[in-house]
Structures are given as structure tokens and as C-alpha cells.
Amino acid sequence: MRTSVQPPVPPVPGSMRALVVDGVGIEHVAVRSVPTPRPGPRQLLCRVDAAGICTSVNKLIEQGAEHPLMFGWDPAKFPVIAGDEGAVTVALVGEELHGRYQPGQRFAVQPAVDHAPMNDLERYGDTAAAIEKIAVGYTLPGLLAEYVLIGEEVLAASCLVPLPVGNLPAAHVAIAEPLSCVISAHSHHVHLAQRDPISPRTAMTGLSRGSVVVVIGAGPMGWMHVDLALAAQPRCLLVADVLDDRLRRLRELFSGRAVRLGVELVTVNSAREDMSGAVGTASQGLGADDVIVAVANGAAIEAAQHLLARNGVLNLFGGLPAGRNTVAIDGRLVHYLEVTITGSSGGGPWDVMEALRLMADGEIDPGLHIAHVGDLEHAPQLLEMARSQAVDGKAIVYPHRRTSSLLAVSGWDAEDERRYLAG
Numbered sequence: 001m002r003t004s005v006q007p008p009v010p011p012v013p014g015s016m017r018a019l020v021v022d023g024v025g026i027e028h029v030a031v032r033s034v035p036t037p038r039p040g041p042r043q044l045l046c047r048v049d050a051a052g053i054c055t056s057v058n059k060l061i062e063q064g065a066e067h068p069l070m071f072g073w074d075p076a077k078f079p080v081i082a083g084d085e086g087a088v089t090v091a092l093v094g095e096e097l098h099g100r101y102q103p104g105q106r107f108a109v110q111p112a113v114d115h116a117p118m119n120d121l122e123r124y125g126d127t128a129a130a131i132e133k134i135a136v137g138y139t140l141p142g143l144l145a146e147y148v149l150i151g152e153e154v155l156a157a158s159c160l161v162p163l164p165v166g167n168l169p170a171a172h173v174a175i176a177e178p179l180s181c182v183i184s185a186h187s188h189h190v191h192l193a194q195r196d197p198i199s200p201r202t203a204m205t206g207l208s209r210g211s212v213v214v215v216i217g218a219g220p221m222g223w224m225h226v227d228l229a230l231a232a233q234p235r236c237l238l239v240a241d242v243l244d245d246r247l248r249r250l251r252e253l254f255s256g257r258a259v260r261l262g263v264e265l266v267t268v269n270s271a272r273e274d275m276s277g278a279v280g281t282a283s284q285g286l287g288a289d290d291v292i293v294a295v296a297n298g299a300a301i302e303a304a305q306h307l308l309a310r311n312g313v314l315n316l317f318g319g320l321p322a323g324r325n326t327v328a329i330d331g332r333l334v335h336y337l338e339v340t341i342t343g344s345s346g347g348g349p350w351d352v353m354e355a356l357r358l359m360a361d362g363e364i365d366p367g368l369h370i371a372h373v374g375d376l377e378h379a380p381q382l383l384e385m386a387r388s389q390a391v392d393g394k395a396i397v398y399p400h401r402r403t404s405s406l407l408a409v410s411g412w413d414a415e416d417e418r419r420y421l422a423g
Contacts, residue, residue, distance in 0.1 A: 072125025
């Protein structure tokens with residue numbers, strides 16, 4: 001992959017705006033002026049060109065030090081900058097990194113950092129003993145800010161991902177991370193096959209051409225599952241939700257592409273329609289090859305397992321909240337139908353690279369997933385909208401743009417971004 005280089009960024013100011021979390025509860029979240037960090041010898045300071053609003057930020061706000069990715073780090077004592085989706089440009093390079101990085105280089109950030117913490121160890125529980133994975137926007141500085149400090153852990157884990165081409169819009173780069181989560185999730189689908197009864201079994205990963213796929217949940221992440229599932233060209237793709245507006249919008253976005261690819265796209269309002277009947281009709285009574293539960297709902301998971309065909313795969317994509325994370329699984333399905341239950345939590349650097357490649361090659365249009373655009377001051381409002389499920393699509397903020405207007409958009413491309421930033 002090539003690293004695109006833009007003109008060097010303007011001089012870095014002494015202070016910056018950032019979305020700071022300093023306790024538990026929404027009253028402890030605000031955009032504030034904080035000192036702009038300066039990089040150490042093996043660190044970078046990057047300008048944040050665009051950042052996505054991820055619903056996982058709300059979990060951090062609700063749980064604080066109890067969040068699994070905080071490892072006891074208490075934001076009431078040591079406030080954190082939130083944000084785990086973003087596109088960045090190098091602004092300042094630590095002295096030991098000269099020659100490896102230069103101002104103007106553009107990157108995507110993979111926030112799931114497979115590396116032990118190297119800084120501020122005293123802020124973690126048990127001084128960070130046995131911690132092997134940390135995250136940007138949690139104990140590492142987040143992307144809902146004008147600038148972000150990229151520390152040694154991020155670089156060591158290859159989580160600063162170069163762009164394949166230089167003209168990708170910053171907003172598109174910012175949603176490479178949520179797309180990477182879907183890419184990773186689909187790679188966890190493993191189906192065993194045999195050419196004939198006396199041949200060895202082989203394992204195939206991903207969704208299959210000509211299969212029956214079900215996506216439960218037509219929210220922002222559900223849309224991404226649909227987008228990438230279509231690329232696999234299943235015979236039938238069924239999408240369920242309880243909100244008609246979401247299903248209507250999904251048909252508007254993807255029906256044309258489904259027709260071009262020869263995929264039957266079926267939407268079902270599971271609050272009043274028979275999901276089992278719809279799957280039975282689509283599969284001639286055999287059941288679905290793959291079912292992806294993209295909602296954090298235990299009842300949906302328990303119902304979804306009964307939609308599977310023999311050797312089918314159930315993907316628990318939506319993370320269940322603490323205290324409501326136990327569901328009933330029918331062991332007879334696992335034993336007699338030989339179904340597989342899987343899940344994934346985020347992607348890795350390769351998944352981000354693949355998301356960027358799909359964008360650059362025109363295999364997906366990330367702009368279809370962008371529904372709201374604003375500046376950093378809109379972040380608390382957008383998080384509240386996400387909590388109330390009032391955002392159908394991804395929300396993007398441009399930290400260096402100052403505007404009073406939060407835009408609702410039906411798509412967002414390079415020209416839209418250029419005009420917005422010029423205005």
C-alpha cells in the first residue's frame with residue numbers, strides 16, 4: 001500500500017478542542033479546550049481530519065472504569081478523550097521516527113491495539129499487569145479531538161494504516177474502522193464441505209455465493225453487513241428489523257445493486273411478520289446458511305438460532321449489555337444440525353486495509369452509510385441521537401470545521417466533503 005502525502009499541516013496550536021469523558025454519565029461528557037499534546041521521541045501527533053461517532057462511546061460513558069477496555073482506569077481521576085473512528089494526517093514527528101514518518105502523511109486508525117500498555121501504567125488496575133490489548137478512545141487518546149497523540153503501542157501494533165490512494169475522502173477513511181468490524185465478522189463464518197463422501201472435509205470462510213443469508217437489525221452496522229454481504233452474491237439476503245423506516249431506507253440504498261448482482265433482497269418487519277416463514281420460503285424449508293444478529297438483544301439471538309440450516313453459522317455481532325448477556329442456546333441444534341455459533345469484537349489492521357481497498361477499488365460506496373455531518377461540538381448531540389436510535393447511518397464530525405448546523409444527508413462523497421470544508 002502507498003502512503004499518500006498532503007501538504008504539511010499548519011502550525012500546531014497550544015490548545016485544542018476535544019470530547020472529554022471525566023466520569024460516569026452523560027453529564028460527564030463535554031467538548032473542552034485542553035492542551036495540545038506534544039509527541040515524545042517515538043510518538044506522532046496527528047491532526048484529526050474526520051471522526052466517526054461510534055455507539056460504543058456510550059458504553060464508555062455508562063460504565064467508566066468498569067468498561068472492559070478501561071481495565072480499572074477511572075476517568076473521574078484521569079479524564080480520557082473519546083473516539084475510536086477517524087482519519088488523520090501527521091502533524092509532528094518524534095525525533096526517533098524521523099525518516100519513517102513525515103508531516104502530511106495520511107492514515108486510518110485501527111483502534112483495537114493488540115499490545116500491552118507502555119505509558120501511564122499506574123492508572124490501570126494492578127498497574128496494567130496481564131493486559132495484552134488496549135484501545136484508542138479508551139485508555140489511549142481518542143479521535144474526537146482536533147489532534148491525537150499516536151503512541152508507541154499504536155505504532156508497534158501496526159494500527160496506523162496507510163491509505164492505498166491519496167484521494168479518499170477523510171469521511172470515508174473515518175468509517176473504515178466500522179467496516180473493518182464487519183469484514184472481520186464475515187471472516188469468522190466457517191463452513192465445512194466435502195467434494196464427495198470419501199473426500200476430506202475442507203473449510204471455507206466467509207459468506208458463500210448462492211447461499212441464504214439473514215441479517216437481523218437494519219441499523220447503521222446492519223447496513224454495513226448488507227453492503228458487504230451483497231458482494232458475496234448470496235442467492236437471497238433477508239434483512240429484519242422492527243422499524244419500517246429503516247427497512248424502507250435500506251431498500252432505497254441497496255435494491256438496485258441487489259438486482260444487478262442477481263441477489264433477491266427481502267425485508268421483513270419482525271414485529272408483525274413471520275421471520276421463520278420468510279426464511280423457509282427463501283430456502284425451500286432448509287433454513288439459512290448464515291444468520292448475523294446485528295442487534296444487542298438476547299431474545300433476537302435466541303430466536304435467530306432456529307432460522308439456521310444444517311451446518312449453518314450464527315454470528316453474534318451485537319454485544320449484549322452487562323447483566324443481560326446470558327442467552328439460552330438449544331444444544332440439540334449444535335449437536336444434531338452441527339451449527340456453529342461465532343462472534344467477533346472489532347477488526348484488526350488487515351481488516352482496515354481491506355476496507356480501504358474496497359473503497360479505492362469502487363467495490364463499496366462508503367458514502368451511502370453517512371447520514372449526519374457536523375463539527376466536534378455536535379458530538380454529544382449525536383451520541384444522544386445514537387442512544388435513542390435516531391441516527392440511521394453513520395455520523396461524521398470534522399473537528400477543524402466550525403459550524404452551527406448539523407446536516408442530515410442521504411450520502412456523502414468527495415465533492416460534498418470539499419464543498420463543506422471550503423464553506
